[in-house]
Amino acid sequence: MNEFWEQTILEPLRELGRQAVTSLSSLMGMLVLILLGLAIGWVAKVVVYRVLRALQFDRLCDRLGVGPEIERLGLARSSSYLAGQIVQGVIVLTALLAGLTAMRSEWTQNLVERFFLYLPHFLAAVVILVAGALVSRFLGRSTLIAAVNAGMPSARLLAGLVRFFVMTLAVVVALDELGIGRTTIIVTFAITFGGLVTAAAIAFGLGARELARDLLQAHFRPTTPPEDKDTMQHL
């Protein structure tokens, strides 16, 4: 009777207790790691923000065109602050992953492993998006200034289109890197882009026949240009 009691009741209860203690210690370990990560992350954010501000990192970003873009998108109150937030995020994420590893369960191990396999793609996508934002801003502004100096009435529209296309291209490449709806996105982009070009060509052909004829004539059969109304020498 005693043996039966020992095997069927007490032993499972002891096993449950051992497992509960193990799980509780893992859980405690995870909580400690996450709390530590949060604390270190907060301190690191403040330190990075203050150091970068002292080094005039915001001015550098403003020159590169990153600062105004961050402000425009409402990402952070300044480039230094955003850099601090990124460092904080990385530390907290690392702590979270370390905490999950401390759980020592198959599910958490699997999650951490998959995260690290996906991380390079994620970072590449972020770099592509940042580079795309910078290039689109630069090309958009170049187009705007050149179009205004050429006296084109639709300068802002043209610059906006340039920015939109460069940014769209960057988003498509970034999503492709992340493996999100790869085929669908490429096909959608090709159809949309092709459609827009065709629509623009038809619109130009139908709505601006005179202009198209004049442009082609000027290119292939140039005639004497009209007299310049402005004969001043600027230099």
Next chain:
Amino acid sequence: MAEEVLAAQVREQVAALGTAEIVVGIPSYNNVRTIGHVVRAAHAGLLKYFADRRALIVNSDGGSKDHTREAAEQAQLDTQGLLLVSHPLQPVHRLTTPYHGVPGKGSAFRTIFQIAEMVGARACVVVDADLRSVAPEWFDLLLRPVLERDFDYVAPYYKRHKYDGTITNSIVYPLTRALYGRRVRQPIGGDFGLSSRLVQRLLSRDVWATDVARYGIDIWMTTTAIAENFRVCQAYLGAKIHDAKDPGSDLSAMLAQVVGSVFDLMETYSNVWRNVFGSLPAPLFGFPFEVGLEPVSIDLPRMRAAFAQGCRDLRPVYEQAIPAHILKELTDCASLPPERFVLREETWASVVYEFALAYHRRAITREHLLKSLTPLYLGWVASFARQTEPESAAQVEDRIERLCLVYEQLKPPLLSRWDAGKR
């Protein structure tokens, strides 16, 4: 040691010529209509005024496609009609050579200066190849202060139409004068006399791959001469009449290169101009006389429209460079009717200084900043032209003098903000 840019064949030609006391340089690009006249004027000037000195005329061509080089080589001078008092003792040699490097006037000058150095010239004069008003007397006026009065740099002083040379009148002259304290009225005139000392100094500088090699060469030479304490004077040359302007010339690129060069020089010589307040006249040689000037037509509605579009469409760019109160003044001006369209002198001088500060602190990409100045510049020209329409040349000159004084008055705040490097 300056980098060698002369081709071996040219070096041989120059070596065969031996020495020359005077070098006349004519940079050219597609100037077949006028270069013959310029070469003949130079030749006549040398025979008439410097008959006893060995001289060389150099045409440095940028790859013209209209037979400019052939026209320069074949230009004949009829000495019978010159009425020379003294018989020429020394022949005038000629040399035509393509230049190498960045396409532009500056690269052509570099080739001319290297040849001048090779032949040991005491004085060098450079004149534009598109001049229709150049006369033999110009060479006397540009060379004699160097050869006989020990000046290093002779800048031109012209009579020009009131609407001509607006970049000079509204930006380069007032700004150079306020910064460096010398009143050189035509700092980017294009026709200059230089001493061998100055030529050597210019050749020793590593600037020939920058905008200096293009439209920036004139202001670079003038600023270098003033800021490095070379002896600078001016020569009255009368009217400056060019060939019809090149329809392909891009105002925006030209303005960006000239203004960019001035702003670059502000960085180079900040230790010089920070100690200069007020300005002094530069000595003027020659006899000022009145001349008839060709009429200039000006398209005011187009300029006002460009200004208004700039204020509207380029606002995000200007917000990076210009304080809000000045931007508001510009925007208000853009909405004025044509008959009341006026941009104040203080506003314009402030705009130029704000652009200089924005360039200094790299508020945005420098190329964008410089090219975005074009609509504002056209607005100033439109305002200036409207206000000066009924005025005589002397009254317009007084108006330019007032603008210069405004630049000088606004210099101290510029200096304090230059050091702070912020708005």
